[in-house]
Amino acid sequence: MADASKLAITDRTRVRRMPERGAYDREVINAILDEAFICHAGFVTDAGPVVIPTGYGRVDDKLFIHGSAASGMLRSLQQGIDVCVTVTILDGLVLARSAFHHSMNYRSVVVFGKATLVEDVEEKTTALHAISDHIIRGRWQEVRPPTAQELKATTVLSIPLYEASAKIRTGPPKDDASDYDLPIWAGVLPINSHYGEPLSDPKLEDGISVSDSVRSAKR
């Protein structure tokens, strides 16, 4: 019986190298997608493969990306061509006793599918709200909402989260048995991302303080 909490493994999503690092659970995949800021979208043009970084948002089992209606990437993708969307969070450098066993701790998700143009204004607005919330929760309610004109100038594409897998490495280095005696420090150097102090727009009018969404922003 199919397990609804897991995605079916396909030829494209099966993690072949280091299969013990592979994960197909929706929860695991969604948590990585929700934590990262940007994805790298890969698609094929007449001139070969192209990989473009872009923001995104998630609603249930759909990933949304957006951009100017003039964007070359979005115009390509909305033709219904295959896309591969990859999201990577780097957690640390894995420093082994041998050069060979150096590695990184990371959490990544690879999504395969075809993008669909979101034309319905309501779904488009929901998607843009999700993309905004993904970047900084609550900001959407604080700002001027998009006009009909702006909605029209924005292309939103939906990519189904049906064919996806995660790959995760955690923990200390794994050295060769004979290397553990070497007098070499080994371990993990964690990499953390954090927000700096908000920088007000130089054109900000006097007396406007940093908004709630920005003050409470966490990642």
Next chain:
Amino acid sequence: MADASKLAITDRTRVRRMPERGAYDREVINAILDEAFICHAGFVTDAGPVVIPTGYGRVDDKLFIHGSAASGMLRSLQQGIDVCVTVTILDGLVLARSAFHHSMNYRSVVVFGKATLVEDVEEKTTALHAISDHIIRGRWQEVRPPTAQELKATTVLSIPLYEASAKIRTGPPKDDASDYDLPIWAGVLPINSHYGEPLSDPKLEDGISVSDSVRSAKR
């Protein structure tokens, strides 16, 4: 006359959307490549486009990636197929007064080319040293160097930095003229990456302190 400090712009590298954000200077491109940790490599398989995160290193005008000889990506790429390698550093969230003008500050590089298998042992060792230095300078000298066996088990590919461009956004939000009067906080929320405290391998023998390369690691 060709300017050696700038890369020739091609159809693939020309920044079309927001051309003012494009840069083709070798120095600018190299600085971004040297600062980021990982790249996203995109290539085309029978099953469509695939985007994989991986570490890399740079020596002059060559980018090196490496991995197990069993890696599907490396086996594909060493056939001499087209690859697009993209590197992205996220610097901050750009919070405008309107939802529409929200953006991100970032520095990205897109490289197009074909990968070549590095077979010469000396060049392979130089490449692996560069990849190691890219992650953490000086670590290579502290650890057990690769054996002939390990070198053989490692595939190294070289990608020329001839066809590449950078795209950079910096600075505050750009709002519509009529929105500057709105009582909405606007500005930039910087994103910083930093190292946490080194975590020693639980299997580390007593009396081995954190090595110089790790203590002096900076990004």
